[in-house]
Amino acid sequence: MTNIMVVDDEPHVVRLLNMSLKRAGYGVITARDGREALEKIRAQRPDVLLTDIEMGGISGIELCRKIDEEMPDRAFAIYIMTSRAEQDYRDWYDNMRNIHFLEKPLSTRQLVASIEAHRDAAEGIKRTGQEK
Amino acid sequence: MGLMMIAASLAVISVVITLLFLYEKDAREQQIRAQGVRLVRLLSGMSVPLLEAKGEAKGVLGVLQQSQNDPDFAYAVIVDRDGRPLNEITREGTIVPPAPPPRNPSAWLGERHLTVAGSGRTLTEFHAPLLMNGRLGGFIRLGYYAPGYRMLVQRLPFFASLALPVFLLAPLFYFLVRREIRPLHLANREMERFLQQGTFALPDMAASGEIGDFMGSFTRFVRMMQARVEELESRHSGLLTSTKVLSFRRARIEAVLHAMPDALAVLDESGTVSFVNARLPALLGKPQSEILGHTPREWCVIPKVVAFLSRYEAAGAGGVATDTVEFTPPHAGDKTLSVSAHPLFAGESRASSIGTLVLFRDITEENAGKHAHAEFIAQVAHELKTPLNTLKMYSEALMGPEGASEGFRVEGLNVIHDETDRLALLISNLLSLTRFELGGLEMKRQRVRLHELLADAFENIAQSGRDKGLHFHIDVPREMSPVFIDKELLRIAVNNLLTNAIKYNRPGGRVELTAEEHDDAIRISVKDTGIGMTPDEQDKIFDKFYRAENAQVRDKPGHGLGLPLVQQVVYLHHGELEVRSERDAGSEFIITLRKDTGILKKAV
Numbered sequence: 119m120t121n122i123m124v125v126d127d128e129p130h131v132v133r134l135l136n137m138s139l140k141r142a143g144y145g146v147i148t149a150r151d152g153r154e155a156l157e158k159i160r161a162q163r164p165d166v167l168l169t170d171i172e173m174g175g176i177s178g179i180e181l182c183r184k185i186d187e188e189m190p191d192r193a194f195a196i197y198i199m200t201s202r203a204e205q206d207y208r209d210w211y212d213n214m215r216n217i218h219f220l221e222k223p224l225s226t227r228q229l230v231a232s233i234e235a236h237r238d239a240a241e242g243i244k245r246t247g248q249e250k
Numbered sequence: 251m252g253l254m255m256i257a258a259s260l261a262v263i264s265v266v267i268t269l270l271f272l273y274e275k276d277a278r279e280q281q282i283r284a285q286g287v288r289l290v291r292l293l294s295g296m297s298v299p300l301l302e303a304k305g306e307a308k309g310v311l312g313v314l315q316q317s318q319n320d321p322d323f324a325y326a327v328i329v330d331r332d333g334r335p336l337n338e339i340t341r342e343g344t345i346v347p348p349a350p351p352p353r354n355p356s357a358w359l360g361e362r363h364l365t366v367a368g369s370g371r372t373l374t375e376f377h378a379p380l381l382m383n384g385r386l387g388g389f390i391r392l393g394y395y396a397p398g399y400r401m402l403v404q405r406l407p408f409f410a411s412l413a414l415p416v417f418l419l420a421p422l423f424y425f426l427v428r429r430e431i432r433p434l435h436l437a438n439r440e441m442e443r444f445l446q447q448g449t450f451a452l453p454d455m456a457a458s459g460e461i462g463d464f465m466g467s468f469t470r471f472v473r474m475m476q477a478r479v480e481e482l483e484s485r486h487s488g489l490l491t492s493t494k495v496l497s498f499r500r501a502r503i504e505a506v507l508h509a510m511p512d513a514l515a516v517l518d519e520s521g522t523v524s525f526v527n528a529r530l531p532a533l534l535g536k537p538q539s540e541i542l543g544h545t546p547r548e549w550c551v552i553p554k555v556v557a558f559l560s561r562y563e564a565a566g567a568g569g570v571a572t573d574t575v576e577f578t579p580p581h582a583g584d585k586t587l588s589v590s591a592h593p594l595f596a597g598e599s600r601a602s603s604i605g606t607l608v609l610f611r612d613i614t615e616e617n618a619g620k621h622a623h624a625e626f627i628a629q630v631a632h633e634l635k636t637p638l639n640t641l642k643m644y645s646e647a648l649m650g651p652e653g654a655s656e657g658f659r660v661e662g663l664n665v666i667h668d669e670t671d672r673l674a675l676l677i678s679n680l681l682s683l684t685r686f687e688l689g690g691l692e693m694k695r696q697r698v699r700l701h702e703l704l705a706d707a708f709e710n711i712a713q714s715g716r717d718k719g720l721h722f723h724i725d726v727p728r729e730m731s732p733v734f735i736d737k738e739l740l741r742i743a744v745n746n747l748l749t750n751a752i753k754y755n756r757p758g759g760r761v762e763l764t765a766e767e768h769d770d771a772i773r774i775s776v777k778d779t780g781i782g783m784t785p786d787e788q789d790k791i792f793d794k795f796y797r798a799e800n801a802q803v804r805d806k807p808g809h810g811l812g813l814p815l816v817q818q819v820v821y822l823h824h825g826e827l828e829v830r831s832e833r834d835a836g837s838e839f840i841i842t843l844r845k846d847t848g849i850l851k852k853a854v
Contacts, residue, residue: 128636131639141652202632
């Protein structure tokens, strides 16, 4: 089962994503802020990280930076949920790989579709690599 | 003048007389000499007895005496070889001066000058040898007075007749000249007056002849010069006026340029700075003397700016359009300046440029403002999208299979309801705030009794807070002076403070609302025993969208507009807002409003 970690300081959002993603057949781990998320990731790496960016304490950007520091071999995809435009973060995410932006307001359905699509693409690449 | 004429005529007369006299004297001397020489030659070589008058025989000497009528004849003397007189004839009253006979035979016939011992008169004597028996027997001496003053006396009538007409002509001549030069004299007097007073009026003078012609043309000349002088004077005063006007205009233009909020420099056609206003040296951090009279190359160290300005220099005419370059001056690294250049043209014609106007602007604040504005918009978007996100997700979920669950439906609708309220509050706060900042809010001030307003606000809020186990305390005196305020705005401010006091409190904490009346003001205090703030946080709480970076704050819903709004309300009422807070001890916000006085009413 694909485990998705959901990080957001809005309890409603966390609750709803938890519900929807579980229904879509994913395993869900939740965290209320960056610090909690980092602790949980250290314990068990998710397959997908879904995080808000504007959070108190450790922000989404801070969280991603720490992950890249601690886990240079990160295999899981990161999805950033933001109310800002993607290009606001260009300076930052240009240096990162396997990172995707989801602009608020989110649609759970679209979110799931997007995760599926990226996973398929990633697996496709993996398979091609094996064939060779 | 007359005396001078007389003196001059006398001088002329005396000169003429002197000359005549000298001429006559000279002629007379010639005559005497000619006569003397001729006579002495005749007598020379004669025998002495022939000459001597003896007895009845008169002799040559006697004949000579009788025939001699020369007025200057003095004597004729026959002397022997040793000079002793043998016989003589003399003019009356004349003593023959003694003189030795000449010894040398070559000098026997000759002429000599002698002086009469008594009277001192000069004589010219001619002498010649005489024979006696074929040998030198003696000498004949013929004396003539040298012509002298006597002759003058003799000629006096002639001289007088000569002098008289001259003397008579002099005054006549004088009067004639005087009459002729009278116009000149008058003109001279006028000239003197002109030189003294500067005014000149030449009278019409009756003068004829060449003087008249001269005076006529001189008068015309003077009139022409006068007209010319007047024309020059008026031109000069015109020039003076226009110079004054020009310098006044110049001063005014320079004052305007100096007062400009931007720093500016004017480059002439050669690219040299010909004017800088007062702001430029300060902005560029260079003394004016280093800029004025130099090309930008000489004082500007930023290659970008030099290249930009030299482009205008090279283009010269209006080929280059106005453009802007931004740069950071070396002396103030935190500033951003923009430089723009505008070609200057003389008059309407855009054919040739007369220089370039270079404007320097400090755009640090402008840029910061733009940045802050963009950041504000992004924040607003974020704050709006957060509840929207929740709304969308819930509505989507309600439309999906979860919608079938009664429990989820109730939860979803509650969340949607709350989030909608939150969105609405956010938007209205945002609008109020923007309106305050733009100054477009119309305040409805009225005399308000604070007790009612505060008690009412307090009750509304306390109701929701009591559920959280907080203790509420209100101390607002019933009798307080009214204040002149916008009731609704103050209610928003107090509400926001009370909401915060509840939101950031601790379980079992305390919220106090108090009001005190002072001499000229009323102080409203909202105090809590909540989480409090660090001094750092206190500095930022009035920034829009600021929320402290700690979980206790982030856990609570909010968008960081409440306190900025409170601040705006207090400022609009010309009041003061004070914060006292300590981390983990609580916060107190104090609003000070001035009491309703007549003066204040008039002021607003």
